[in-house]
Amino acid sequence: MPKVLIPTPLRQYAGKNDTVELAGATVGEVLRALTDQFGDLRGHLYTDEGKLRSFVNVYLNDEDIRYLQKDATAVSDGDTISIVPSIAGGAPAVEAPPQPATLSKEEILRYSRHLIMPEVGMEGQLKLKNAKVLLIGAGGLGAPLGMYLAAAGIGRIGIVDFDVVDYTNLQRQVIHGTSDVGRKKLDSAADTMREINPYVTIDKHDTALSSENALDILKDYDFIVDGTDNFPTRYLVNDACVLLHKANVYGSIFRFEGQATVFAYEGGPCYRCLYPEPPPPGLVPSCAEGGVLGILPGVIGLIQATETVKLILGTGEPLVGHLLLYDALAMRFRELKLRKNPECPVCGDHPTVTKLIDYQEFCGIPRHEPPPQPGLKEWEIDPVEVKAKLDRGEPIYILDVREPHEYQICSIPGSHLLPLGDLPRRVNELNSADEIIAHCRSGVRSAKAVDFLRQAGFKKVKNMVGGILAWSDKVDPRVPKY
């Protein structure tokens, strides 16, 4: 059933509830059910003519219903309706609320385990409530960050993401559930966070962070937490943080290893002090290419969350000037001392980067992908044609150049496994008289294999374009995709 959040001043008329779940197909129906249940509320929400009072704003999730279909706006299970009385009458309440000077009774109970520690206490909890934190990315790192920072009572959390939840995310992005597949990560993450803590204001930035919008988005937050998945955005976030004098709580992950630190904090080193130049494109695999242990972003994301909370509280020793390296296989943490580089182009003594640049270009990535060549090259073959050859009984030799652990996930019947890395050593196992069709997962490795074999004098060798993923799409949907 949809949920209605009751603001503190109105709770006395709603049985002291902060949330009430009510049935209804539209916002109007739900609110009617609410005022039926708590008659005292009616006069506070509606005029005698039954119209919403002008100083009461109603939001469905993050949207003001005045900009939707007003009372007739449809609601579904899991939606949250917020009643937001505004002080000056009718002003949209999306702007930052005034800094709360105190915690409500409900909040005091909620944060009890924080409040009884002198390191946090009432003062610290109010610092958390007044804090504004921006998460770049609602993926692997963003998931634990969003959940725990919401639970901790950070007053305002912004999230930048434009992606949609898919099945391969669920192994690690625990802020999203199976029923969220296909939804925007922003919506899914915000719902989970609101369920954990309805006292948190969530700003959804449904966009890719760019040199054009970064400063404008980042400037409203106290701390920036970087959970992105690509180098251009890493450098963009770093430079924007340095330019805006904001701490960059950094984390990144690869297979079984993670890194975390706080960059650009009060004159400390920045990402460019550590890595002045990005690696050439394609050299360092992403999680999609290299894989990642699903639990790993939990560990690294929570280190980032811990550092964020410490920075807000001003307690403990921040992870500044140290890069923390975590190796899950060895279960070992190492720390590497970082030094500020006086020659750093962005935070050094004589910076040459004084505004945001083109980070795609900086990382050597062409801004616009060249258009795909129409049709197949002579050494390429479509999976449908491969299937037709098999059906016609043609004696083709299907060469699978993936790794053995991938072959175990799925394979094409009758194919021969010979991993790309072993090909030079084992090429003599292949017969150049055979018609060889190479494939891998997506077609990239097998293109290298075909290139290698053609140079080695194989004439009848072709690359199955799109790999076994395309085979699953076009030929045999029973073959699982991974």
Added chain:
Amino acid sequence: MRIRLRFFASLRERLGRTEEVREVPTGATVATVWELLKRERPELAVLERSLAFAVAQEYVDKTHPLQDNDELAFIPPVSGGGHD
């Protein structure tokens, strides 16, 4: 002198090992060892411009002189956020 080398992330993948101990001539620097590695595995050269080095848990540049029993770590950048 004996130096313990540690490899991280994509470098670990490429070399297929996490560490090794090797003898290097007295007076060797970080650059000396890196050049040795590159000579053995020329394909590592592409990593060079974006590689960080640490000796005794401290980030150093390539001219840093090594001492007997030093630990030299090679740390390539890691982009992943578990997003894609």
